[in-house]
Amino acid sequence: SCAYVTLEPCAHFGRTPPCADALIAAGVARVVVASGDPNPKVDGGGLRRLREAGIAVATGLMQESAGELNRGFFSRMQRGRPWLRVKQAISLDGRTALANGQSQWITGEAARTDVQRWRARSCAILTGGATVRADNPRLTVRLRPRAYAGNNPDNDRETGFQPLRVVLDPRLQTPKDSNLLDDSAPTLIFHAAAARPAHAGFDGVECIGVDCADDRLDLSKVLGELAVRGVNELQVEAGPTLCGALFVAGLVDELLLYIAPILLGDRACALLQLPAIEQMADARRLRVMEQRRVGDDLRILLRP
Numbered sequence: 001s002c003a004y005v006t007l008e009p010c011a012h013f014g015r016t017p018p019c020a021d022a023l024i025a026a027g028v029a030r031v032v033v034a035s036g037d038p039n040p041k042v043d044g045g046g047l048r049r050l051r052e053a054g055i056a057v058a059t060g061l062m063q064e065s066a067g068e069l070n071r072g073f074f075s076r077m078q079r080g081r082p083w084l085r086v087k088q089a090i091s092l093d094g095r096t097a098l099a100n101g102q103s104q105w106i107t108g109e110a111a112r113t114d115v116q117r118w119r120a121r122s123c124a125i126l127t128g129g130a131t132v133r134a135d136n137p138r139l140t141v142r143l144r145p146r147a148y149a150g151n152n153p154d155n156d157r158e159t160g161f162q163p164l165r166v167v168l169d170p171r172l173q174t175p176k177d178s179n180l181l182d183d184s185a186p187t188l189i190f191h192a193a194a195a196r197p198a199h200a201g202f203d204g205v206e207c208i209g210v211d212c213a214d215d216r217l218d219l220s221k222v223l224g225e226l227a228v229r230g231v232n233e234l235q236v237e238a239g240p241t242l243c244g245a246l247f248v249a250g251l252v253d254e255l256l257l258y259i260a261p262i263l264l265g266d267r268a269c270a271l272l273q274l275p276a277i278e279q280m281a282d283a284r285r286l287r288v289m290e291q292r293r294v295g296d297d298l299r300i301l302l303r304p
Contacts, residue, residue, distance in 0.1 A: 024050065091268070092262060129171075176201030191208070219246060248274065254301065255286065
């Protein structure tokens, strides 16, 4: 028989025994591999083991499509950071919340359920301290365990996987009654190295100090630390300041945008906080990868 795989079968013990050994034991005659594995622990070793066992190996078929399926893994291996997706819900006039901060709910129920599926495929969900204090989010996946099949290697559809919740809180001011300090999902808080906890509620979560300037954490170091922890895909659900800073730093790979058919007015909060531009030639352009109607709302997936 012939086996077709999107990624080179591994030749080492990790979460599971070597996949190459399993294929050899199965007695297949040929293996077609879409893409080699950039992991230094593999990087050709799996293909070599298959060939040494007398199995015919072909590579490169639909390589680009396979890379898209495994984009988080490739990002972590090749760039040392997760694939970063910013999720935002906006009104038809491009606003994310009222001037007083109220934002629930801009989109309809179908769109909110759809967001849960994108959370479920993510290894971690990131937000900022200001969003935590304003909205007190849970950042958990609220779907029945078998209602999704995420691309996270830790996903357990029997029990319901919960992504790592990540908070950027430079001064460690997350309120002690915050939902993110409960035990419904693991939480990791990044803060300025010199910051000290405002209360004892931080005792149950992991806190990591990183470089900080003007109350802004070093975003590249945050992403690097998440990569070390095996985070492949990172979904950002935050306000215009943090999302804008990620765009300016060139760290955004994808924008998941839900547009609701409502108008919030020019005093409401903008989508992103970005530097002013004087010429249209300097506008930040994005490519539309996909657009789909979800309930009464429109979902657009864009990339820089």
